[in-house]
Amino acid sequence: MTMPLRCLARTAAAGLVAVAALATAGHTAEAEAADTLGSAAAGQGRYFGAAVAANHLGEADYAATLDREFTSATPENEMKWDATEPSRGTFTFAAADRVVDHARSRGMDVRGHTLVWHSQLPSWVGTLGAADLRTAMNAHINGLMGHYKGEIHSWDVVNEAFQDGGSGARRSSPFQDRLGDGFIEEAFRTARAADPAAKLCYNDYNTDGVNAKSNAVYAMVKDFKSRGVPIDCVGFQSHFNSASPVPADYRQNLQRFADLGVDVQITELDIEGSGSAQAANYTKVVDACLAVDRCTGITVWGVTDKYSWRSGGTPLLFDGDYRKKPAYDAVLTALGGSGDPGGPGDPGDPTVSCTAAYTRTADWSSGYNGQVTITAGDTPISSWSATVTVPSPQSVSSLWNGTPAWTGNVMTVRPSWNGTLAAGASTSFGFTVAKNGSGAAPTVGGCTAS
Numbered sequence: 001m002t003m004p005l006r007c008l009a010r011t012a013a014a015g016l017v018a019v020a021a022l023a024t025a026g027h028t029a030e031a032e033a034a035d036t037l038g039s040a041a042a043g044q045g046r047y048f049g050a051a052v053a054a055n056h057l058g059e060a061d062y063a064a065t066l067d068r069e070f071t072s073a074t075p076e077n078e079m080k081w082d083a084t085e086p087s088r089g090t091f092t093f094a095a096a097d098r099v100v101d102h103a104r105s106r107g108m109d110v111r112g113h114t115l116v117w118h119s120q121l122p123s124w125v126g127t128l129g130a131a132d133l134r135t136a137m138n139a140h141i142n143g144l145m146g147h148y149k150g151e152i153h154s155w156d157v158v159n160e161a162f163q164d165g166g167s168g169a170r171r172s173s174p175f176q177d178r179l180g181d182g183f184i185e186e187a188f189r190t191a192r193a194a195d196p197a198a199k200l201c202y203n204d205y206n207t208d209g210v211n212a213k214s215n216a217v218y219a220m221v222k223d224f225k226s227r228g229v230p231i232d233c234v235g236f237q238s239h240f241n242s243a244s245p246v247p248a249d250y251r252q253n254l255q256r257f258a259d260l261g262v263d264v265q266i267t268e269l270d271i272e273g274s275g276s277a278q279a280a281n282y283t284k285v286v287d288a289c290l291a292v293d294r295c296t297g298i299t300v301w302g303v304t305d306k307y308s309w310r311s312g313g314t315p316l317l318f319d320g321d322y323r324k325k326p327a328y329d330a331v332l333t334a335l336g337g338s339g340d341p342g343g344p345g346d347p348g349d350p351t352v353s354c355t356a357a358y359t360r361t362a363d364w365s366s367g368y369n370g371q372v373t374i375t376a377g378d379t380p381i382s383s384w385s386a387t388v389t390v391p392s393p394q395s396v397s398s399l400w401n402g403t404p405a406w407t408g409n410v411m412t413v414r415p416s417w418n419g420t421l422a423a424g425a426s427t428s429f430g431f432t433v434a435k436n437g438s439g440a441a442p443t444v445g446g447c448t449a450s
């Protein structure tokens with residue numbers, strides 16, 4: 001019985017959202033300044049998202065960049081069929097839950113990606129006959145959408161069902177080959193019933209301009225709308241490079257879909273290149289979305305170049321050291337925001353710093369409580385870390401308002417919810433130590449901030 005557990009988790013996540021909203025009331029000022037992608041996009045009534053990989057969330061700079069800049073998250077691989085139902089009827093949600101819980105506890109929306117796709121499909125699906133495949137497809141949709149019911153802003157119900165090239169034909173897949181064209185409609189109808197609050201999207205690539213493939217998708221969406229098949233949005237992946245540049249008729253293509261009565265979303269944006277040329281291409285994409293009222297948001301396909309599926313092409317907004325690239329500045333500017341050109345770490349930037357101060361706040365025969373107060377220097381910080389060396393044979397039995405990582409008897413503490421500090425502002429973490437016979441004081445090392 002997965003559902004009740006997830007429902008409990010959902011309640012907890014919703015509580016965290018409320019706490020986060022209270023704790024970051026100061027974000028209002030940030031939103032007014034629109035100095036992040038998310039706040040600038042919000043000023044335009046849109047979200048700005050990133051594809052997120054669960055296995056990078058433990059990297060402090062990755063999480064800090066995600067949390068600071070983005071208002072929506074798409075699990076990059078964790079919700080795909082091979083990850084969530086590797087054998088029939090056995091659902092595995094741990095990795096996807098990590099992304100969803102991280103995002104929702106920080107107030108981000110989540111895009112669900114993806115329910116029915118020919119790729120990353122476990123081999124058992126391909127062995128089924130038509131009737132069984134239909135049952136399995138619907139069970140898969142119900143399994144995922146049921147687990148995340150009420151938590152997903154938009155689902156990519158069907159992904160990449162059309163062929164490349166000039167024919168506009170459907171792509172061969174177990175679904176297409178055994179169930180025929182009707183599988184897409186069936187998937188959307190099943191999805192609507194499974195979570196009526198989620199927007200249901202069709203998602204594809206090489207459909208960004210007007211061409212045979214986008215014409216075929218357009219005809220399908222038009223048909224669905226005329227017959228009342230539930231579809232709310234079309235996702236345009238928008239993976240661009242020199243062989244597949246931003247089309248001149250991008251805005252026009254987005255607009256013609258919007259005119260059918262669906263939202264449009266840019267779902268997997270990345271543009272290979274660097275410097276001002278890459279920046280100019282990003283500007284084109286943002287301008288196209290802003291020119292179409294029903295273009296409700298943009299998702300870039302990753303946080304940092306180093307983890308991109310096309311890392312060699314450096315297609316994203318942050319480099320491998322999480323520095324803002326010219327493309328970042330271009331996107332922020334196009335969204336109407338203004339920030340720090342070049343980003344943190346630029347020569348000329350004020351130094352990002354913090355201090356750590358230790359006090360013993362309670363003491364008893366077998367233990368004591370310590371508290372470390374972290375204070376930001378002259379500039380705001382988005383993350384910090386401090387070290388606490390615990391003398392042998394003492395041991396730490398609990399810690400609050402921080403996330404510890406141990407090397408021997410040195411505990412490096414990073415923020416849990418409290419990474420972001422205004423210039424001069426403080427937060428603290430605390431811990432309980434079992435003396436094990438020694439009352440010696442711990443050594444608190446220097447604070448580093450980013």
Ligand code: G2I
Binds near residue numbers: 076077120205268309
């Ligand atoms: O290919 C780019 C995207 C095109 N549209 C649909 C998206 O779902 C797709 O995302 C990519 C992920 O970014 C990659 O990370 O989908 C690829 C698979 O089709 C993902 O790559 C796979 C690798 O091929 C596997 O070897 C690896 O085990 O990622 C897996 C998980 O890390």
